Amino acid sequence: MHDQFDQLEPEAMLREITELEGRIGELRQAAGLPEPDLRATLDAALVELELALAALRAMGTEHGAEQGGSAAAENERRVLRTVFQDAPVPLFLLDRSSSVRRANRQAASLLGVSAGYVSGKQFASFCDLATRAAVRSQLAAVVRTGRRRRVQVRFLGRERGIDAVVTLARVWIRGEPDPMVVVAAGAAGPPQGANPPQGGEGATRARPAGEAGKREPQQRAAGARPAGSAPRPEPARAVPRTAVPRRPDADGPGARRATAGTDDARAERAAPVPQVPGVPAGDDETVATLVHRMDVLATACELLLDEPVFNETVAVRRCARLLAAELADWAFVDLTGPGGPALPGAGGATAADAVPMLRRQVAMGPDDERSVEAARMLEELEPVQGTLPHTVFLTRQSTVRPHVDDLELLGVCPDGQPVCAKIGATSVLSVPIEDGERCLGTITLTASGDYGPFDLVDLGVVQRLGRYLALVIRASRLYRRRAEVADTLQAGLLPKTLPEIPGASVAARYLTATHGAAEVGGDFYDVFRTEDGWGLILGDVCGKGEDAAAVTATARHCARLAARWKPTPGDVLGVVNEALLDEDRFVTAVMAGLTMETERALVSLGVAGHPPAIVVRADGVIRSASRGGVPLGLFEDFEPGLDGVELAVGDTLVLYSDGVLEGCNLQRQEFGMERLLETLAAHAKDKPEGMLAAVERALLEFCDGDLRDDVSMLALRVEPPSLN
Structure with missing residues (x-):
């Protein structure tokens, strides 16, 4: 080994040491792989130690002796020329840097590629990561020492990894400044007791x-x-x-x-x-x-x-x-x-x-x-x-x-x-x-x-x-992006905040349908001052999109304006009906006019083809107000449905859209009025915000989060007199 290093010039010696450092780094990486081949890595590390020792001994000595044994090299060259292509075993010819100069037909067949594809690529590239570093070290040892070596490798075959034992032999070829290596591959089973490699045959x-x-x-x-196989969910698991x-x-x-x-x-x-x-x-x-x-x-x-x-x-x-x-x-x-x-x-x-x-x-x-x-x-x-x-x-x-x-x-x-x-x-x-x-x-x-x-x-x-x-x-x-624009436009059609009504608390909820969420919905609600007190209105415009948004804005603002001089909800809805006659869409709505008194509120209701208001008494008793009237914007001779209720302390008035009632589960059953009333009764003691939140939870759980229509709700509760 010492003699082999003596043949190198100082520049070549430095190159050898640099390459040695690189191979040692690769061995470290190979040892840290998920499934390292520790035996091969250890053998290669010992080889590198031998080479390092030889290099240290050779440092500082005179080099330059011509390579002898030209007759032997020429003899090996003739043998290669005769045997290489037609050899019954896979053969690779590598240059000093381990690049493939030539591969015979058997070698190409082993890898499942053409001989031309292999040429010019690093030989180690066709080996799995666990043995690459060891192969490079053994190749370097063969080049330096001339001793033949046998190494167990796993080739990256076309379909799966191929375990093989390769024999490495150094040859000198006339015209080449550096020695070359012939690699002969033979089949080999996996080592005794070895674990199957990750992802290989039999792995998961x-x-x-x-x-x-x-x-x-x-x-x-x-x-x-298989034909006719049906999709079916399955928990994640490993499959061979x-x-x-x-x-x-x-x-x-x-x-x-x-x-x-x-x-x-x-x-x-x-x-x-x-x-x-x-x-x-x-x-x-x-x-x-x-x-x-x-x-x-x-x-x-x-x-x-x-x-x-x-x-x-x-x-x-x-x-x-x-x-x-x-x-x-x-x-x-x-x-x-x-x-x-x-x-x-x-x-x-x-x-x-x-x-x-x-x-x-x-x-x-x-x-x-x-x-x-x-x-x-x-x-x-x-x-x-x-x-x-x-x-x-x-x-x-x-x-x-x-x-x-x-x-x-x-x-x-x-x-x-x-x-x-x-x-x-x-x-x-x-x-x-x-x-x-x-x-x-x-x-x-x-x-x-x-x-x-x-x-x-x-x-x-x-x-x-x-x-x-x-x-x-x-x-x-x-x-x-369209949904964000729709949300922004929808927010402009609803009040940013609800006003404070003395002697009462108010809350509202709005849920966008999961289908057609990128379009502006037609639901709206509002709370505003009237000539004699307060007005609450909730409506639903037929359809979605920009046209529906225009009708929504017209209906909401017209009601707010008309309430300034019209004394009753029925009169206000009549004005809105006239404003919508020229539109292509109709609107259903319910409006409540409130007159607040000590420890009670008088409510007058006007209904235009909308689901009726609900009164939740403090003791949990439910009353549904009258329904009636025709939708707004259809007929000139408009007649609303009228009703009146009295709210005591703790009583709550609830207005809602038909999106609540028409929410469906997977069996196409509707949420319906009965489930709504049961939910409200169960939360009769809650504040309006808590009551509407309970309805929202029940509805979303029933529908599994899939709302077919927009949902809007508005609730007002009479509160006890303040000590202030």
Whole structure:
């Protein structure tokens, strides 16, 4: 070993020491992986110690002796030329930096790629993370010492990890300034007592949690979903998955895997697979791949479009959960805000307008304790400049890295460990989330290689899914903006605060319907001074939207103005009716005129086709006032329904819209008058605010939060005389 270092010039010696430091750092990272190969790492560490010792002995001595043994090197070169391509075992020829110069047909077949694809890439890139550092160290030892070595590795095969034992031998080739290494691979079973690698065959991968309206991911051997299978929610749990072998692809990594439950895999693999036009009969693996891709896209459409109201957060999490379950080990979604940069050329936007402001929305991986902890940390790790998601976002160019060599491709964790090493990522793809006008973010997937590397088919599927997600996000943001505008306009149609009425307390509630929330509702209420006391009015305009808002404003302000000179609610409603005759919408309303006296209030009621007022006595007795009249704005000869009640201390007057009565549960049963009266009676002792809050809770619980119409309520209670 000492002699080998003596042959190096001082510059080469410094280079060797620098490379030694780098390999030692890789060994440290390998020891910190979720499932490290500690035996291989230890063996490699001992090799590095031997090399370091030899380097120390050689420091300060004279170097420069010419490499001897040219006859032996030439002899090995002739042997390689004769045997290399037709050897019955996989062979790789590596240069001094461990890059693959050439691979024979058997080696390409082992990895499931073409020989041209392997050339130029780091040999360690085709090994799993647990053995990469050890392989690099052993290769360096072979180059320096010339001793042949045997190393157990796990290749990242096309469908799953492949355990193998490789023999490393140094050769000298004329014309090459540095020695080269021949790697011969032979099959090997897993070490005795070794744990199965995470994500490999026989391992588990998390299935997404069941959700309302979400189809349960099916167990697939041939990738096909059983016909007529019905969606059903299921708690989150781990499901065994295996890979489906496919025919090798001559142009690169093969198509991704379809998956199956371990117990059913053998039986389902034997089942016939439907014929796909353009695919040769009998090519079951290709058909399985196509069916699986179509099923993933169909499931994605179902999940993204299932919500009656688009919800960006729900859509993003559903998309990530599906991808992490069906195509990858980890899924990351990074988004910009609602004002994200426009695509160059869209609406006059230029490349200078694309200011990257990516924020991580979700990081989803396996459901084991270590991965869940890592996911929490990775959700706080923003995609910084230079990382693959950031680059894809800026360039709008989808990228697939079948074999990852740069472990910092996705950034570095706060503890200094590369993200790829943290999650065991050996294959990565990233696509932009584009809606046709703007790039809203990126989807990034990683795989450990146990099911094979990502390929262009995977990239195409995720690109399409990114487009679907972008459209849902755009619709969600547009809907949210419209809802905010509607809320602002609706707030302008309702009083900001209710006036204080001496001797009484007043409260109001307004709930927007969950359907059509982006449109202005037609409910309104108001409390105002009248000629002889106070007026309370609550109404409901037919329909929603801007036209309904105009009628709402007319009805409310007309009633407030007419109450200044009209003595009774019936007269006030008559004036409002005349004002609305030229409108295309009608209005139902109920108005109460109050005259406050000592320890009581006299109430006169006018009703225009509206649900009747309710009086809740202090002792819990309920009285429903008279109904009647016709809606406002329909006929010139308007006649309201009239009634009068007297309220004592502790009595409460309640006005409400028909949205309360017509709220429905999942069985399409209405909340109805009886449930309303029971709720009010149960809270007869409460203040008006507490009474209306109780009705709101009961209604939302009955409807499961799904309101088909706007709800408005107004309550007044007579209070005891103040000592002041």
